[in-house]
Amino acid sequence: xxxxxxxxxxxxxxxxxxxxxxxxxxxxxxxxxxxxxxxxxxxxxxxxxxxxxxxxxxxxxxxxxxxxxxxxxxxxxxxxxxxxxxxxxxxxxxxxxxxxxxxxxxxxxxxxxxxxxxxxxxxxxxxxxxxxxxxxxxxxxxxxxx
Numbered sequence: 001x002x003x004x005x006x007x008x009x010x011x012x013x014x015x016x017x018x019x020x021x022x023x024x025x026x027x028x029x030x031x032x033x034x035x036x037x038x039x040x041x042x043x044x045x046x047x048x049x050x051x052x053x054x055x056x057x058x059x060x061x062x063x064x065x066x067x068x069x070x071x072x073x074x075x076x077x078x079x080x081x082x083x084x085x086x087x088x089x090x091x092x093x094x095x096x097x098x099x100x101x102x103x104x105x106x107x108x109x110x111x112x113x114x115x116x117x118x119x120x121x122x123x124x125x126x127x128x129x130x131x132x133x134x135x136x137x138x139x140x141x142x143x144x145x146x
Contacts, residue, residue: 002096003115007122012091014060014084017069025084027091027120039075041139046080049139052146054116058082062089062098062110086110097127114142 003009014025039059042049046057057080061068065085072083089108092098097111112128114137124145126136135141 002111002127003122003125005122005124009117009120009122010091010094012086012094014058014091015065015087016082016084017065022065025082039071039077039081042142043076043080045139045143048143049146052143054146056082058084060084060086060091060110062086062092062108113137114139116142116145 009027012027016023016025042057042059049057059068059072059077059081061071061084063085064087065083068083068085072078072081077083086092089098089110092108092110097113099109099111100107101109112134113126115125116123124142126141126145128134128137
């Protein structure tokens with residue numbers, strides 16, 4: 001069953017490539033608004049979200065930290081959106097949002113969602129009906145729930 005509003009975010013660690021090497025980021029120290037797909041929208045809305053009191057914006061993907069860093073740089077995420085690698089998919093499985101799409105050669109990937117977390121508790125979650133959709137998990141939707 002997917003994570004729900006009111007649930008505590010599971011303990012997990014992510015990898016982030018920084019100027020000092022690979023850093024470990026722990027959910028216990030992070031209260032993010034996450035996006036697994038809509039990076040440009042969250043980059044564009046970063047200042048607006050932070051003005052509403054958001055401490056951190058994180059993009060979490062089942063990927064490696066090197067890809068996440070490159071993807072973030074290509075979209076201007078530096079200083080706006082933390083690019084976090086859920087390299088083994090442990091967090092994605094823990095929140096019940098892992099899926100396989102064998103017709104595209106994909107397994108252990110993440111459903112598309114956005115989530116507002118406060119003090120480790122989910123305040124809102126927007127899960128797309130299909131990984132091909134992108135409306136309800138957008139930065140604009142997050143702005144409404146922040």
